[in-house]
Amino acid sequence: MSTDELLFPEDTVSETDTPAASPPLSESPWKVMIVDDEQSVHDVTLLSLRNVTFQQRRLDFIHAYSGQEAIDLLQEHEDTALILLDVVMESDHAGLLTVKRIRESNHNELVRIILRTGQPGMAPAHQAILDYDINDYKDKSELTSDKLFTCVISSLRGYQGLQDIQQHQLKLLAAEDASQAKDDFLAAMSHELRTPLTALLGNGELLGRTVLNIEQKQLLESMEVSGKGLLYLINDLLDVSKIAAGKFSIDEGEFNLESLLHEVKTIFYKRAEEAKLAFRVVSSAHYPQLLLGDGHRISQVLINLL
Template identity: 45%
Template sequence: MADEFLFADEGVQSQPIEPQPPFHILIVDDDEEIHVITKMALADFHLDKRPLAFHSAYSAREAKEMLAKRNDFALMLLDVVMESDHAGLDVARWTREELKNKLIRIVLRTGQPGQAPEEEVIAKYDIDDYKEKTELTYRKLMTLMYSSLRAFRDLQAIEHYKSGLERIIKASAEIFSAQSVNQLSQGILEQLVALLTRTQTAAYCKINPAGYTASADTDQPLQIIAATGEYTQRVGELLKNSDAQRIVNDLRQRKESVAYEIADDTYYGLYKTSKSQYYLLFIKGIGELSETDKHLLSLFMNNTAIAFEHATLLNNSI
């Protein structure tokens, strides 16, 4: 393959690598040179401060094995002609119809454009783009990556939104039980994170009353009662984060019932109830927030704290 179409533009500056989870890219092609050149061209690509992680398959069989093992591939760059003239088309159909993976973006690439006419392929297969290898200049490859990964990111957010909505619906049947309030908080948190942020890591914590003291300088046990991302499996445990403890101590000294701070792309929102209990909303990798977004996060803290208080009062009276 000629080099000039992928390296037509010079002087692109590398972006610093951020400690953010990568977008996983699956390259499926029986030509080793395609793998090497694609990885070199996209080595410094970032979206939302997230780098790319590349995975290589050299046949349709190998691609299916990798797709079956993990479901977090954001994009598949898929060669049409490999061990057969339609191997790539078979992988695309299998991914959508048998594997039921609707999130991964599929871009077919062919070095033999007459082998599979573009209009016919787009009409028959659930793919997202169809490119001849000779037309993929560096700039067009960049455009393809931005459009494909943004689409994947937005579809993923919708899936998280649907998951949160399902939890809310299930919780509504027994709205006054403590278990239901936990489910409700979890569902609303998942929806908020999906709609307002581009991160998946958040925790909603209650300051354990057993560890409460009057001193604002004393660290308080932060018990996780709802979470997403890396904290999902830690509900019920304590949030151990020295920055969170320090900022909670600072926020507790403010007069308003809802106080927040954004530091190092992390949102810390503290809510004080009428019973002098505290709840913390902790979201990593938050990015920019509008005033409306901040208001919605404050409403979440206010309403869930009230729901927990009511559930506690109801259970104590039974």
């Protein structure tokens, strides 16, 4: 529009302002879209920002001359970091309508947006700035190259921060998915192993009630000890998964301490004997037959300690 003016005083960065020994630039530039219906605005913006780099990355400029063209180009360049957007173009509110489409229709929450206008009294309402995440609003007649530089760098820094947050969120989701897959695997493994193992232990208990010779009793006892040890190992794996998921719980109830100690002794006595170690359980006779607590967890603690 003919009344739009972009005035830069003589503080524009020149070629001689760039240090001679600068670090090598990355091949991946920051994409900056200039949206304005005046070619002169595009030209003076390029002149002002031609030497700007941020994080060893140069600026790559995309040019649009209307709100619709900006939307079309943004779909082609989804990684655009910053849009310098004129408020008044094909209509008095073309810029704000473009912002609304970017945020609501295109669901692009990453790209940073700076509104610029040369029309007095066309500043967006405060609520629009809040609703559409507009980063800044500048009057072209007051926008020097130094001010533009500051706006651009702060916006690119904000874009980079949002990208980092998005990457962390994706990694967190991937970790949660992996954790869920592990939990599902442990649950499936538990079902596949515990069911036949419980059947074997039950059959072993029934077999122990029959008439057996000494050798058969020893073999049966060894089978029961190994089976119970494997069952405790499976339960420990499941508990580790529950602890990681924050679902571990203590089930309080009555349990027989003497029976619990006998079960622990049964598991480790044979192992100690094979290792030529003495193993015995010494307990006081002065305790109630039934105690209140989580007998299963107490048994787990004793087994893991031993």
